[in-house]
Amino acid sequence: MSPKIAPAAPVLAIAIALRREADSWLAPLRTAMPDLRIEVLEDLPPTAPDYAVAWGSVTGLEKYPNLKAIVSLGAGIDHILANPALTHLPVIRMIDPGLTRGMTEFVLLQALLHHRRMPLFQAQQAKREWRERFSPLAPNRRIGVMGMGVLGRDAAKQLAAVGFNVAGWSRAAHRVKGIETFTGAESLAPFLARSDILVCLLPLTPETRGILNADLFARLPKGASVINVARGGHLVEADLVVALESGQLSGASLDVFATEPLPADHPFWSHPKIVVTPHVASLTHRDTGSLFVAQAIRDLIAGKKPKGLVDRRRGY
Numbered sequence: 001m002s003p004k005i006a007p008a009a010p011v012l013a014i015a016i017a018l019r020r021e022a023d024s025w026l027a028p029l030r031t032a033m034p035d036l037r038i039e040v041l042e043d044l045p046p047t048a049p050d051y052a053v054a055w056g057s058v059t060g061l062e063k064y065p066n067l068k069a070i071v072s073l074g075a076g077i078d079h080i081l082a083n084p085a086l087t088h089l090p091v092i093r094m095i096d097p098g099l100t101r102g103m104t105e106f107v108l109l110q111a112l113l114h115h116r117r118m119p120l121f122q123a124q125q126a127k128r129e130w131r132e133r134f135s136p137l138a139p140n141r142r143i144g145v146m147g148m149g150v151l152g153r154d155a156a157k158q159l160a161a162v163g164f165n166v167a168g169w170s171r172a173a174h175r176v177k178g179i180e181t182f183t184g185a186e187s188l189a190p191f192l193a194r195s196d197i198l199v200c201l202l203p204l205t206p207e208t209r210g211i212l213n214a215d216l217f218a219r220l221p222k223g224a225s226v227i228n229v230a231r232g233g234h235l236v237e238a239d240l241v242v243a244l245e246s247g248q249l250s251g252a253s254l255d256v257f258a259t260e261p262l263p264a265d266h267p268f269w270s271h272p273k274i275v276v277t278p279h280v281a282s283l284t285h286r287d288t289g290s291l292f293v294a295q296a297i298r299d300l301i302a303g304k305k306p307k308g309l310v311d312r313r314r315g316y
């Protein structure tokens with residue numbers, strides 16, 4: 001603890017199971033909030049923490065009786081909302097320009113990969129097969145982004161900047177220049193019907209769990225590709241395999257899975273039409289993420305509504 005910090009200063013606990021990871025947040029968070037006492041959770045007595053920043057599993061936080069709020073170091077907070085012992089606490093999800101940019105880069109990479117049929121060329125390479133196959137230009141490729149929130153909106157804008165014909169789907173109506181927007185369950189079918197490449201950037205809620213299923217795949221144009229960078233719980237894995245094998249889908253990029261790490265014997269590892277990545281689409285950056293946490297804590301202390309405050313009723 002720095003000697004300049006007042007003894008009665010609010011206490012922020014870093015709740016990350018991996019000690020090395022927790023320690024790596026100490027310096028950036030202390031720099032961003034020099035007036036707070038900031039320690040790793042396990043170094044504090046249970047009555048000390050006023051606020052917690054959390055990453056990954058949040059089991060154990062219920063033992064800290066004076067906690068007033070949890071700030072998530074990730075954008076997805078479904079695992080925090082699912083903890084029945086923490087329902088009394090406000091949760092703030094991460095909004096970090098680094099996280100957003102990283103996700104957009106990853107979505108661009110995967111979209112271009114399917115647009116230019118790379119999984120097919122990789123399969124051909126494995127067989128030493130020289131066979132030309134051509135793709136339309138980006139304006140003739142329709143991409144649909146499910147979820148036009150912080151991440152989906154930025155990805156959609158950058159996909160449109162590359163020249164793709166982009167549409168977005170969300171709960172409430174949004175107007176985004178150059179992007180056709182679809183709103184609510186009733187507009188899902190027409191949105192899907194014009195999505196050659198579908199990107200899932202929805203939060204995992206009771207409404208969106210299992211949304212990437214056989215019914216949805218059947219509504220996409222034949223030969224469409226699916227990119228899931230949101231949560232494994234969005235996808236019905238068996239339905240994806242059937243849709244790929246029937247040719248209804250031509251490929252998929254999956255960054256998130258029902259079970260992580262993906263078990264070594266999982267069929268996705270060796271499926272020729274599936275690109276597997278180990279939940280690396282994007283990460284919160286410590287410098288910019290710490291500034292977001294600092295502003296959220298300042299707002300909470302001042303009794304103001306922080307940006308990123310989760311609506312527990314909506315589930316995101």
Ligand SMILES: NC(=O)c1ccc[n+]([C@@H]2O[C@H](COP(=O)([O-])OP(=O)(O)OC[C@H]3O[C@@H](n4cnc5c(N)ncnc54)[C@H](OP(=O)(O)O)[C@@H]3O)[C@@H](O)[C@H]2O)c1
Pocket residue numbers: 074075076077099103146147148149150151152169170171172173184185201202203204205207208229230231255256279280281282283316
């Ligand atoms: N793979 C990774 O590395 C990684 C990294 C970060 C985040 N993520 C995932 O990405 C997700 C999205 O993040 P975000 O920051 O963009 O979330 P967000 O800002 O909360 O945006 C969520 C979007 O989904 C829409 N939505 C929610 N429920 C819906 C429903 N039932 N029907 C239609 N649209 C619905 C929302 O609609 P409204 O606009 O109408 O509210 C909003 O546009 C996170 O929850 C997390 O799971 C993954």
